[in-house]
Amino acid sequence: MSVEPFTLKWGILATGGIAKLFTKDLLIPPSTRSASDIHHQVVAAASSSSLSRAQSFLHEVGAPASATAYGSYASLWQDPAVDIIYIATPHSHHYQHARHCLEAGKHVLCEKAFTVNEEQAKVLIGIAREKGLFLMEAVWTRFLPVAREVRERVGRGEIGGVRRVWADLSFGGRVEELFGKEHRMVSMDLAGGALLDLGIYSLTWVFQFLYHIVPEAQRGPPTVASCMTKYPGTGCDEMTSIVLSFPPNGAHGIATTNIRVSHTPHPHHPTGDPIRIQGTLGEISIPFPAYRGHGLFWEADECARCIRDGKLESETMGWEESRVMMGVMDEVRRQGDWELERPFTKSFFRTSSRTYQPKRETGFEQH
Numbered sequence: 001m002s003v004e005p006f007t008l009k010w011g012i013l014a015t016g017g018i019a020k021l022f023t024k025d026l027l028i029p030p031s032t033r034s035a036s037d038i039h040h041q042v043v044a045a046a047s048s049s050s051l052s053r054a055q056s057f058l059h060e061v062g063a064p065a066s067a068t069a070y071g072s073y074a075s076l077w078q079d080p081a082v083d084i085i086y087i088a089t090p091h092s093h094h095y096q097h098a099r100h101c102l103e104a105g106k107h108v109l110c111e112k113a114f115t116v117n118e119e120q121a122k123v124l125i126g127i128a129r130e131k132g133l134f135l136m137e138a139v140w141t142r143f144l145p146v147a148r149e150v151r152e153r154v155g156r157g158e159i160g161g162v163r164r165v166w167a168d169l170s171f172g173g174r175v176e177e178l179f180g181k182e183h184r185m186v187s188m189d190l191a192g193g194a195l196l197d198l199g200i201y202s203l204t205w206v207f208q209f210l211y212h213i214v215p216e217a218q219r220g221p222p223t224v225a226s227c228m229t230k231y232p233g234t235g236c237d238e239m240t241s242i243v244l245s246f247p248p249n250g251a252h253g254i255a256t257t258n259i260r261v262s263h264t265p266h267p268h269h270p271t272g273d274p275i276r277i278q279g280t281l282g283e284i285s286i287p288f289p290a291y292r293g294h295g296l297f298w299e300a301d302e303c304a305r306c307i308r309d310g311k312l313e314s315e316t317m318g319w320e321e322s323r324v325m326m327g328v329m330d331e332v333r334r335q336g337d338w339e340l341e342r343p344f345t346k347s348f349f350r351t352s353s354r355t356y357q358p359k360r361e362t363g364f365e366q367h
């Protein structure tokens with residue numbers, strides 16, 4: 001007997017680079033990755049720039065003609081046809097956009113970094129819990145088959161007890177030419193910087209083996225030591241290196257990120273795997289992965305299965321872990337004296353329109 005797949009109806013909030021890739025991936029039939037239990041439908045997309053931008057976006061990604069284009073985000077989160085909203089705005093806006101979507105009764109998949117600080121993450125989690133809605137940080141690499149397999153093998157003890165994990169995600173380049181002072185990667189107003197943009201991936205690899213797979217009663221937030229070097233153009237971080245020591249036995253996680261030098265200077269001549277998991281009996285290293293499509297559909301499949309099964313959070317990328325990783329990044333910024341220059345902690349981006357003025361309508365004003 002064949003069972004109808006569960007269909008999840010997506011709304012896309014923002015029309016930038018990753019929104020395009022993600023939406024194209026949503027439209028790849030799940031059967032191409034041997035999934036027959038779920039189906040994704042793109043029902044709407046919204047741009048805060050203009051209606052025509054949303055229309056061009058839907059056309060470019062190949063969405064069905066029935067998909068609705070909106071010229072404001074609020075129209076999207078008010079659309080009754082939408083089940084879940086994928087938020088693909090700059091980091092600075094994740095909190096307020098996710099909050100609006102949740103308050104409008106939508107499930108949310110929010111791009112990384114989840115928020116700009118732990119405080120904001122806690123608020124979003126509280127709202128999702130209270131309203132019975134699914135919420136997940138879109139750390140897509142957690143859902144890659146290679147990540148699942150390595151978690152399982154390490155969890156089975158194949159390399160003994162894990163004592164050290166190294167993870168680097170760094171893209172080197174002529175930063176001033178690439179990003180200037182306005183690009184979201186370096187803009188302080190858009191919560192740019194290597195740590196929030198790329199460092200979250202390094203942290204997520206470390207956390208998978210030194211936190212996620214550790215039995216709940218034994219795991220806990222790590223102690224944090226870090227160095228940060230600022231980008232002269234704006235004052236965000238351009239290199240950050242973090243050393244973590246995890247309970248229960250002090251295992252070390254070394255998470256690094258950089259926008260001046262790369263983890264793989266030449267993709268065809270790799271100089272070493274950027275992820276190494278070292279155990280008492282052996283080591284597993286992972287190269288930078290490459291996939292058909294963009295590899296973003298696995299996280300979308302996870303959303304569909306969780307929502308179908310009535311789960312509010314994913315076991316693979318759960319609320320507690322997103323919150324603890326945000327807390328680590330808060331501490332790294334504190335050690336890097338970041339908040340002395342710009343108050344990313346506490347209420348920044350939350351209520352103050354003095355410190356942050358959105359460039360255009362974002363729905364921010366209500367909070």
Ligand SMILES: NC(=O)C1=CN([C@@H]2O[C@H](COP(=O)(O)OP(=O)(O)OC[C@H]3O[C@@H](n4cnc5c(N)ncnc54)[C@H](OP(=O)(O)O)[C@@H]3O)[C@@H](O)[C@H]2O)C=CC1
Pocket residue numbers: 014015016017018019046047048049050053088089090091093111112113138140184190196197358359360362
């Ligand atoms: N998973 C992954 O592999 C990747 C994830 N990301 C994450 O996705 C998010 C977006 O990144 P990316 O797509 O590269 O960014 P882009 O700059 O390409 O797109 C961001 C979009 O956000 C909207 N937006 C709303 N308010 C603003 C504002 N004040 N300034 C600029 N844009 C605004 C715009 O869409 P509109 O005009 O339609 O409203 C814009 O196109 C970030 O959180 C980033 O970390 C990024 C790259 C890869």
Ligand SMILES: O=C1OC[C@@H](O)[C@H](O)[C@H]1O
Pocket residue numbers: 171197198
């Ligand atoms: O998530 C990301 O992965 C790819 C990078 O190029 C991008 O800046 C980052 O946001």
